[in-house]
Structures are given as structure tokens and as C-alpha cells.
Amino acid sequence: MYDDYRGEGCGQEDASVARDYYAILGVPRDASAEQIKRAYRKLARELHPDVNPDAEAQQRFQNITAAYEVLTDPQKRQIVDLGGDPLESGGGRGAGGDPFGGFGFGDIMDAFFGATGGAGRRGPRSRVQSGSDALIRLQLVLEECATGASRELTVDTAVLCSECNGSGCAPGTRPQTCDTCAGAGEVQNVQRSFLGQVVTSRPCPVCRGFGEVIPDPCHQCGGDGRVRTRRTVTAKVPAGVGDGMRVRLAGQGEVGPGGGPAGDLYVEVQEVPHETFTRDGADLHCTVRVPMTAAALGTTVALETLDGTEEVRVEPGTQCATVLTLRGRGMPRLRSTGRAEGRGDLFVHLDVVTPTRLDPRQSELLRELAVLRGEEQAELTANGRAGGLFSRLRDSLGGR
Numbered sequence: 001m002y003d004d005y006r007g008e009g010c011g012q013e014d015a016s017v018a019r020d021y022y023a024i025l026g027v028p029r030d031a032s033a034e035q036i037k038r039a040y041r042k043l044a045r046e047l048h049p050d051v052n053p054d055a056e057a058q059q060r061f062q063n064i065t066a067a068y069e070v071l072t073d074p075q076k077r078q079i080v081d082l083g084g085d086p087l088e089s090g091g092g093r094g095a096g097g098d099p100f101g102g103f104g105f106g107d108i109m110d111a112f113f114g115a116t117g118g119a120g121r122r123g124p125r126s127r128v129q130s131g132s133d134a135l136i137r138l139q140l141v142l143e144e145c146a147t148g149a150s151r152e153l154t155v156d157t158a159v160l161c162s163e164c165n166g167s168g169c170a171p172g173t174r175p176q177t178c179d180t181c182a183g184a185g186e187v188q189n190v191q192r193s194f195l196g197q198v199v200t201s202r203p204c205p206v207c208r209g210f211g212e213v214i215p216d217p218c219h220q221c222g223g224d225g226r227v228r229t230r231r232t233v234t235a236k237v238p239a240g241v242g243d244g245m246r247v248r249l250a251g252q253g254e255v256g257p258g259g260g261p262a263g264d265l266y267v268e269v270q271e272v273p274h275e276t277f278t279r280d281g282a283d284l285h286c287t288v289r290v291p292m293t294a295a296a297l298g299t300t301v302a303l304e305t306l307d308g309t310e311e312v313r314v315e316p317g318t319q320c321a322t323v324l325t326l327r328g329r330g331m332p333r334l335r336s337t338g339r340a341e342g343r344g345d346l347f348v349h350l351d352v353v354t355p356t357r358l359d360p361r362q363s364e365l366l367r368e369l370a371v372l373r374g375e376e377q378a379e380l381t382a383n384g385r386a387g388g389l390f391s392r393l394r395d396s397l398g399g400r
Contacts (some may be wrong), residue, residue, distance in 0.1 A: 006257070024270035025039045025043065025067050025071065026043075027039045027071075029081070033072065037068075038338075040065075040068040043064045044064065047061040048061060048098055048224040057161055066087060070087065073247055075276075101249075124183060124209060125203075125209045125210060126129055126209075126210075126258070127212075127257065128259060129224075129256045129260045130256045131253055131255045131257075131260055132253060132263045133253045133254070133256040133265070134155065134157050134252075134254055134265045135246075135265075135268060136153055136265065137268045138235065140237065140241070140269055141272045142271065144237075146239060146306050146331050147330060148236070148239035149237045150234060150236045151237070152232050152234055153234075153235050153267070154231070155231060155232075156229070156230050157228065157231070157255070158227065159254060160225070160226060161221035163219070164221060166258060166259015167225060168214050168221065168224060168225040169216060169223075171218075174212075175213065176213055176215055177212055178206055178207035178211055180204055180205075180207070181204035181206070183211040184204070185203065185204055185211040186209065188200065189201075189202070209267055209393070224258075225258040226254075226391075233252050233265065235249060236249060239332045240332035240333060240336075241269045241334060242271060242331075243269060244270075245268070246266045246267065246336075247264055247266070248264050248265075249266070251373055252264065252265035264396065280331050280333065281344065282283070282344030283330045283344040284329070285344070286348055287349045290314055290318065290351065290355050291353055292352055292354050292355065295320075296317070297348070298314055298317075299311075299314045300312065305326070305329050307329060310329065312348055318350055318352065319350075320350070323349050324347070326347075329345065331341050331344050335370050335395050
């Protein structure tokens with residue numbers, strides 16, 4: 001799967017340069033811990049001395065084991081990513097002694113099964129864990145999105161238990177070491193296979209991996225260290241927010257198990273559609289219907305904007321689909337810092353309305369106007385020019 005990343009000559013390493021531990025295992029530099037473990041398992045099955053006694057295979061086995069140990073250690077992996085070699089500064093395996101660099105068979109089984117005895121033990125896990133984030137939706141009208149808003153929100157989340165203060169124990173009691181795992185948080189099982197003795201570990205079923213038990217749980221939280229309750233928080237939404245945007249309230253989410261630090265609360269804005277304006281980022285659009293006579297003669301339209309009433313001038317002879325731009329009359333522009341800087345524009349789309357119902361007098365006046373303007377008949381236009389077929393042919397021949 002990762003053959004494209006394998007280096008040539010992985011069996012021998014040049015001590016004068018930093019080793020490419022990723023190439024030794026045949027994984028990309030952004031490989032996850034699970035990918036590294038799978039690659040090591042595959043190579044270890046092929047190269048382990050009990051399976052392949054060849055001297056070159058033993059050397060490669062030592063190299064892949066050292067690479068696995070380095071890449072599964074966050075600090076050592078960081079040194080590798082910075083171009084260094086953590087095993088060159090005395091933190092690696094010694095050249096003498098163990099032919100496998102100090103790696104026993106338990107280290108191999110740790111990669112296969114997740115844990116072993118000795119140095120591979122994970123130890124008990126902490127009962128105190130970080131809390132989850134929470135999400136609440138808030139509806140705002142366009143005007144509130146433009147000016148910003150402050151709302152009191154009611155949320156239902158987990159909070160610190162006031163009875164035990166997060167410990168999970170009844171008042172006057174404390175946790176006790178688990179008798180089953182002796183505080184290790186895990187129990188081990190030893191089996192023999194054709195490769196030798198295999199030691200596997202799993203979380204202790206009694207203490208669930210914590211290494212301790214609570215004999216007298218708090219009656220209020222049942223030993224969890226937190227309870228659910230309804231509370232009120234204040235959400236300040238900055239000017240310029242839009243539909244789907246989220247405002248983060250740090251530390252206002254769920255309190256973690258064991259009284260762990262709380263997560264964050266995210267307030268997601270749901271913008272209510274406006275009856276006049278449609279929004280495109282920081283710009284606003286609206287449509288104004290102008291009678292045919294007003295478009296021909298010119299007029300002034302009183303338009304209600306976010307800043308109050310604005311007088312919009314429609315010039316004489318305005319055509320349908322004309323767009324007027326009011327600079328700086330749109331929404332505030334929200335920057336990544338959460339502050340509004342500058343404003344968008346307001347685009348006014350003019351829709352010239354042709355009358356559909358005329359009384360006899362109105363029809364007579366329009367006919368008189370048509371005669372005066374020589375517009376009794378519709379005229380075919382092509383490519384924006386008036387005239388019939390013969391006039392266009394004459395134009396193409398240069399007027400001859």
C-alpha cells in the first residue's frame with residue numbers, strides 16, 4: 001500500500017545522515033498511528049528471526065523496530081519531522097548488547113495486539129476527561145445581523161456536581177485502588193504460540209481502566225462528577241454575521257466526566273428571510289417596480305434601507321433591468337477577527353412595468369403618442385440594430 005514511499009537499501013543505514021524512518025517502514029510522512037502500526041506488523045511477520053533467520057533480515061528487523069519505536073513516540077517523531085535523528089543523540093539503542101537493539105518479543109506483540117507486559121503497559125487512564133462541545137441555534141432578522149445582537153440563551157448541558165465537586169464520591173469518602181488490577185487499570189493474559197509467549201492486555205472490567213473504584217458514589221451524580229441542568233448564558237453576536245455562521249463561547253459547553261474542563265458552546269445563526277432584501281455576502285439586493293410612464297419621464301423613489309429612508313433617482317428613459325448601486329448601504333463586512341470593517345453595497349434592480357388594462361381614453365392617448373413617435377408597428381432588430389432584411393443586406397454591401 002505504501003510501496004511508493006519505500007527507500008532503497010533500507011537494510012543498511014548511514015550513521016552520518018539522519019535516517020528516513022518513514023521510508024524504513026514504507027509509510028508516508030503524514031501517516032497516522034494506525035497506518036504505522038499496520039506497516040510494522042506486516043514487516044515484523046516477514047523479518048522476525050524466529051521466522052526468517054537470514055542475517056540481512058535480522059538487520060532489517062532491527063531497523064523497522066527502531067523506526068516503529070521512534071515514530072510512535074510523539075517527541076521523537078517531531079525530531080524526525082524537523083530533519084533530525086533522535087537515536088543519534090544517545091536516546092537510541094546501543095550498538096552492542098542485544099542484537100535487536102533492546103527490543104524484546106513483547107514489543108512485537110505490543111504492535112500486534114495493542115499492549116504487553118513490562119514497558120508496554122499503558123497504565124490507568126484518568127477519570128477526569130474533557131467535556132464535549134454543545135450547539136444551539138439562534139434566529140436573527142436581517143437588521144439584527146447588521147447591527148449585532150446580545151441574547152440570553154437557555155441551554156441544557158452537563159455542569160459540575162455541586163455535591164462532590166466532580167470527584168464522584170459521596171461526602172467524606174474517596175476512591176480506592178482496584179483489587180482486580182492492583183491499580184494498573186488493565187489485566188493481562190498470557191498465551192503460548194508457535195512464535196513464543198504472547199502477553200496481551202485489556203482494560204480492567206471492574207474499574208473500566210481507571211485503576212480505582214468508587215465504593216460510595218455520590219447520590220446526586222451517581223459517580224460521574226457532573227449533572228445535567230438548565231442554565232442561561234449571554235451570547236453576543238457581532239455585526240455582519242450571516243446564515244450558518246457560528247459564534248464560539250469558550251468554556252460554556254459540557255463539563256467533562258470526573259469534573260473535567262468544559263467544552264465550548266457554539267451559537268449557530270439562522271437568518272430569517274427579509275421581505276424586501278436578499279443577501280449576497282455583504283451586498284444586498286432589492287427590486288423596485290417602476291411604471292412605464294415614470295421610467296420614461298423620470299421619477300424619485302423613497303426606499304427604506306438599513307440606514308433609513310433613501311431617495312433613489314430614476315433617470316428619464318430608464319430601461320427594464322437597470323441596476324442602481326448605493327455604495328456602502330449593504331451589510332457590515334465581517335473579518336476573521338470577528339469585527340466588522342466596511343460595508344457592502346445595495347443594488348436596486350428596476351423593473352419597468354407595462355400596463356395591462358387600459359380604459360378607452362388611455363388607449364387613445366397611447367396611440368397618439370405612438371403616432372407622434374412613429375412607433376405604430378414593432379420593428380425587428382438584429383445585433384442591436386433596427387431595420388429589415390434588405391436594409392441589413394445594404395449595410396453589409398457598404399451602402400451600394
